Amino acid sequence: MNSEQELRDLFRAERAVNPRSGAVERGFQRLSEALATNVTPAAVASGPLKLGVSAIPKWLLGGFALGLVGASAAGPLLTPAAVAPSNAPPALAAASNARPPAARTAESAGAGLEAEPSGARPTGLSAASHTRTVPAASSAPAASFDAELALISLAKSELDARRLDRARARLGEHAERFPQGIFAVEREGLLALSDCLLVPPNVARAKRFALQHPNSPLLERLERTCELQGAGTKRLNGSAARGERMIEPSAGERR
């Protein structure tokens, strides 16, 4: 028997398998008891499976994004022409117009969203839960990731070209659509950078960013830019720049 025929037979055998009669009654009895006692169900998503995309861990996507946005070597890749022209193609435009995941309601957000933590789930569903806002997915769907990356990349390109208004518009759009997105930190960094490029420069946000994200790859560029714009020689996060003393001179030294 060839393997094709054998597989057909195997499929046929499996198709014929069913649970024994009576299993439904016993199973439903068990479900009824669980529902009656308000057993909390597992927190799983119920939307499309997105196999092969959602399997990529978020930390990996985040790491990739961090490198892509933060590394100056990636500059050529992030030019408007390379990423997405300002007259964005339909796919990107459609992605840009998508509603933010966080704003979607339970009514329309079945697809691809993780359930809220089981502890936070109300035991009885109410009519109000129809319109309640559900939290964004813990693993960002690929479409959101792409849309986020495109927005941040465009913002960076605009910033590189010193088109501050357009850069800030992109960042504002990102903040509105993905307030807790994978690139939220990059957004803050780029906003801080744009503040430093203003005339006169405003370094308050950059200082805050440096304190909050001392290991961000954006920090070096931020420091360079902000210092060039007159932010002073002190490093933004309070640490010493190369060749600079960290501590104040002692009283003896001052003398």
Add this chain to the structure above:
Amino acid sequence: MPVDFEISTNEWARLGELPGVGAAVRLTGARDRAEALYREHFAFVWRNARRLGCTDEWVDDAVHEVFLVATRRIAEFEARSSVRTWLFAITFRIVGRMRRDRGRRLAQVQRYVAERPELVADAERETEAAQYLRQLLLKLNEAQRVVLILAELEGFTSSEIAETLGVPAGTVDSRLRAARLQLARVLERDRAKHERWRR
């Protein structure tokens, strides 16, 4: 004696309108609607939980969890998809989670032990061939396994599978071709291995 429970909400009202619960349209009351969903799709969920890797020891628990999720989260069901694709997606995630997380599985088993589940929905017309196929399926990657199960065993159309997976129908077709080839390869390999053992 049936246990009564209270889910007196609009979510349950919607159950009667679901395409896959046609037989239950005239039923009223939360319990009847839940039962209609359960009866109509129990075998579907049970079969596919096993195909996705449930063993007999915990297939009941997985099925139970799937319906617990489904009944509680009916509000999230978007009627533009069919109940079966929705239930399959939940089954896939529940089984995957239970398979991955042994600790969690044990905790769930303990919970179910406390609930005194005495049922074991063992199989009718189970053959060695069927068991063997499920073993072979587990040697495929998840994406291939899912398209094969849905296409070959459940008779889903490409567009239904596409809806379940959230991918274009063309992707489904190419995955299905690849999955069939891979399954044939796995079978050949397995056969060759057994031949060697017999010699």
